[in-house]
Amino acid sequence: MSNFEALVPALAKALEKRGYVELTPVQKAVLELGQADALVSAQTGSGKTVAFGLALAPTLLDGAERFSHAAAPLALAVAPTRELALQVTRELEWLYELTGAAIASCVGGMDMRTERRMLERGAHIVVGTPGRLRDHITRNSLDMSELKAVVLDEADEMLDLGFREDLEFILDAAPAERRTLMFSATVPRSIATLAKGYQRDAVRISAAGEEKQHLDIEYRALSVAQADRENAIINVLRYYEAKNALVFCNTRAAVNHLTARFNNRNFSVVALSGELSQNERSHALQAMRDGRAKVCIATDVAARGIDLPNLELVIHADLPTNPETLLHRSGRTGRAGRKGV
Template identity: 80%
Template sequence: MSELNGAVPAIAKALSKRGYETLTPVQKAMLDPALITADALVSAQTGSGKTVAFGLAMAPTLLGDAERFGSAGAPLALLIAPTRELAMQVNRELEWLYEMTGAVIASCVGGMDIRNERRALERGAHIVVGTPGRICDHIRRKALDMSEVRVAVLDEADEMLDLGFREDLEFILEAAPEERRTLMFSATVSSGIAKLAKRYQRNAVRIATTSEEKQHADIEYRALLVASADRENAIVNVLRYYDAKNAIVFCSTRAAVNHLTARFNNRNFDVVALSGELTQNERTHALQAMRDGRARVCIATDVAARGIDLPGLDLVIHADLPTNSETLLHRSGRTGRAGRKGISAMIVPVNQRRKAERLLAGADVTPTWDRPPSAEEVTGRDQERLLSDPIFLEKAREEELDIVARLAETYGAEKLAAAFVNLYRSKQSAPEDLIEVSVQPGAVRKPREGGDGRPEFESAPRAPRGEFGPSVWFSLSVGRKQNAEPRWLIPMLCRNGNLTKTEIGAIKMQTEETFVEISAAHAESFAEAIGKDKTLERGIRVTRLDGTPDFSRQAESKPYAKKSYEDRPAREGARDDWAGKPKKKFSGAPQIRDERTSEKPFREKPAGDRPFKDKPPFKKEGKPFNKDAKPYAGDGKPFAKKGKPKQANGGPDRRK
């Protein structure tokens, strides 16, 4: 309680009523007596209690020596937030913080009914909370009187600059009195924030809390390497493995949000979407569903990366890599707030690993590199949660004893347990079987050879697989000719035969069939699971074999062998000296058959001889060619141009 002594009495009572016994570093810094009348530029990580901090900071300026506010008139304080959700959240926080001061708080947020806001401003308000665009609109319409503003607070100032609100902020600050206090709160102090502070603050006190030096100490960062085609399947397994009370999945585009929302709805996840295309009413309902427990997963764009405080948000998943390191920190900052622990899981396709490394290095974050949880790991975690469920510790109520006795007598303990397990699993989405990537769990980073300082991955050695033990061989009617691969055969066998990877041994592929080794302990159950017709997906037939198959058996095919000349049967009347002799290639000179000798069946005729009937040589008539002469037709007239000659009357050319 001693930490609250520096606060205004009414504010201290509200904090005590709320259960505050200790303050965060940024909240303690704002109670410094030297800051009562000074401007401040505060940088602190997301989730460090900044809303309560600037509520504590502006209270002495607004109340002075009084314990309660007087009648409401022109606003005394103006709080600006980048998004609608953050503005509404600030409004809710200030309502309980200033509850005992009698403060009237009005909100001016885009997407809400502007007429209701204008009426609220006309009735009077001590504190106004809003977004830049809507506040500018009220100022221009003369609905918001800025003449009495004593404190102006910019929450998430760096985000407002990133969203393009610089001109709106400058317009608002220039409309406020010059003697006001200006408090800027930002997660990072960029050059743009420094310029804005230098222009609109007077001798601002720079406050950097100790928690800023160590980014998100309560957040466990995990970088999960996946095959590019398994990105969405990996998200499913991560959600199922951690089974967080509240989780948020960040996407880069609205289309990706809509796609994942539709898919996760089909997978029995309680999902809501949050993106810029939704109306304010839809976004409010989505967040309220998360707070009420009606939804457990929120699929959102980066618009929702700032300022959202969801109770029990234990897991943040980056479905798409963030654009920069600051966005990574702000996304991750939705969890691990106010001393709670959280997990930030980044889904990293193998072809984007270098980009992920740069983002993490820029954020000064050292993650744990791993693969997403496998289907077996998700199933094992489900079994642990089922066995430790507190429902087993509860005693049956008196009105339930009759039905409990009848169930036990009718079905027995084993069938009841099986029904309970099936009912438990039916409410959950089945985990996905993922493609293995080259980086194994536990992979570490070491300096790259060559001394360039960039990290490379050194995979932990794969544990050798022991002897498979007794087994039974099965034959599948698909092979290399049908593009069979273990990457889709193994999941298909597991789905249809109620098997796991550990119960499948060697896989030997032939041209048109594949031999699969199944553990002897599960061979019978596998045969029963695939049914009487012994057919899997895609019409693949399964046959149980006796003993070990012959792996050298291949489809027999004899290549075509061209017969030699000696093997050809002799033709009647054929010349023996010609048999087997290759024909001469045409050399350009005419060849004729010589019937007078058999030693040279073909001979070349001299170029001077004519092989055909003599014809009189072509004789040119007329005078020798004169290159300077003009070409003439036979009738003595110059050659006409190509196309039909034009006549004076436009008629056809009737010359012959």
Template identity: 90%
Template sequence: MSSFETIVPALAEALEKRGYTALTPVQQAVLATELGAADALVSAQTGSGKTVAFGLALAPTLLGGAERFTDAGAPLGLVVAPTRELALQVRRELEWLYELTGAQIASCVGGMDMRSERRALERGADIVVGTPGRLRDHITRGALDMSALRAVVLDEADEMLDLGFREDLEFILDAAPAERRTLMFSATVPRSIATLAKSYQRDAVRISAGGEAKQHLDIEYRALSVAPADRENAIINVLRYYEATNAMVFCNTRAAVNHLTARFNNRNFAVVALSGELSQNERSHALQAMRDGRAKVCIATDVAARGIDLPNLDLVIHADLPTNPETLLHRSGRTGRAGRKGVSALIVPNNARRHTERLLNNAGLTATWASPPSADEVLRRDDERILADPAFGEPVSDDERGFVETLLERHGAERVAAAFVRLCRGSRSAPEDLLDVAPFTPTGDRPARRDEQPSRRDDFGDSVWFSLSVGRRQNAEPRWLIPMLCRTGNISKREIGAIKMQPEETFVQIAADWADRFLAAIGPDRKLQNNIAVKRLDGTPDLSRAGYQPPKPDKKPHRGKRPFEANAPQGAHKPKFEKRGQPERTGATETKPWAKKPGKPKFDKPRSDGPAKHKKPKNRPG
């Protein structure tokens, strides 16, 4: 093929056997003639074929013009990856790519038997793939000979720095020969990566494989607004709606992974968990269950899932929002790989919608804002799948015909069809009913501020008034009332109209079509936080009570003041105080004027005329 002309022949043949018909942009970029044997800093999207790309780029350097590797000795190439799973995945990719060259490929990763790795290195390896910590251990112990090294690849370099491997990477690069070739591959190129490249690369060529500045076209981003209490129910409905062959759910903590795994197991989902507390054997079994179809949903933390490449992963769900744009890109990059389409769904609580909008903008992504699939939408999607089942297009076999006729004669076509539908629906987890959430309009979709008409509360539209049992005297203010109403009542600021503050209560205007949902969200006790009572009013409230209200008769007047009297002359309410006379100082004990009770009289003990008594000194030995 013309696109494979510049590739080492043995690797080109391996690509054809694998079914490759064209190279991805990053693979074409590393084979460009202007790159030659120079160092390179490559930024490309996750899932764009970077492993095959650096495998193709390394071949001329490692083979040195030969068609096959000779007897393996000290390694010629070294690939460093951030996690065990990614390192083992890279090894598998390089094994089929270099199969016809006779290359010996060894792996050195944490969690595996170090003695077996040492024996493999002693037998000889052409390429070594490993994680930073384990590679440093082998170098320190003298098991990994770096003297013959011709090229080093840092895969997912930004991830390795995020995981705190800078010191290990610098140790490995310092131990490698100075004239080596160094290739760095990274989804993003922050300042830390640029600094590392400047220190350990010589005149590196910067390659951006067309994906760094624009959105991955094979990934559909969806931001789903939910009530905070509905996060887990929304995830269930998303999983049920898409029915992906493989799906991955990301959480920020191990505790969240364990909680969701238990919840989804109870809901009849085939689920496995990946977190840092699992052993290497447990992680391998979990990934194998996803690959062979025994499990369909993988719930993982960011660290545990870095570098994982699962086949047919069509759906990524962010149960907890990513902490930064890089994490969002790495999570989403698990899907939409090798030309397949994928969906990245962010579960966004109401109070995190602005934060999510900034997160997407900083990542350079455009998402479709919507609500999660409702229970009715999930059931309709199930019906569509039943109707589209390819089994209906297959002819009835002779073995089946007799029993089919028996079923139809005994039960009839309608009852047989109904039983079939019940069986299909019963095998799946039931969808959840979700609370209605006000739609969210991203800032970019709103009209410019100068084109907007000034808002007027008297044009709010149909509304219902509510009374809250808190007012000015309880320090009520809209700045904390509005967030509390939105949070407890599952509404947004757009559904709140005028707020009228009274001394002992507050009147709030709510959009009419949200009034019933507002009350339902508050609950039957009609109480907000701090025991604030909510009462629905009929019509417009009476605002004539906004003036001064005298204190109730049963309340005691303020200390130092007398009850208010309308006809009292001016100045009559000023309290009169009499200046206390200074008591004469006498030999007796002075009585303090503010003392509640007089002190007890003190009696002088009889004093002896003799000398004062002293303790008898102890006789100590000299």
């Protein structure tokens, strides 16, 4: 128990039940915050979701062991994509399970009325994507009056995807007396400016290895003639026989093409791209998690921030266009102390 004695007891129990022995560097760092705002740069796979869950608990519970009835939400977590928002919801559900917290998700592609009913029933923490959250605020179905904290997850990606206006709208709608936590893989000027405008005396936390890829990933480069590319990918998949593999393409068309080719070769394969409905994307990820599919072929946006626990192999079928994309794609493997190629 000694590792977790600084934590709210219900969260310490949840971590033990989950098999945690020790906190990651970013999780330890946020415990020092008290009630301060923070701008945190941490690489993907460093345990950010649990980190902000731990950081929020003292603010939200305010000394209590458990939450009382949920009236208006106390915390809002904003994530760039539907997959990431749903993943954050799942993580917070187990972390806060023993506190009696009600957690609601509001994401594009889901039924607005269902979400509205969920919010009416009451939620302590709401997780969502920027556009959908803004819709709910505009339609008065999301009450911001009691918010004690707002978390922006993968803030750099949200700005890259053009969500600045939505984020500013959400932050402006939240009470001035609130905590604002921003998590970002990198901190370009655009993030620094956003932080300056919406945070008060924010503590800057830089978790180890912010710029460099973590050491649990082995990189291998194979030079292949363009005409042999597909056969080479198939040979690499067969050679490694990974439990789960993720193949990245730069376009939806390339995803569709490779998916068809792999199907013909009898691989258990699913696709993940922006043109699929939320339902189809959720089914694809679930098939990977429960072992019905071994290979997922995806575009960058679709795979941003997703966590597949058994992912052992990442293949760049099309090379990424910049170092950040290489980091994010490759960082889908080698997570939480496991090795990846």
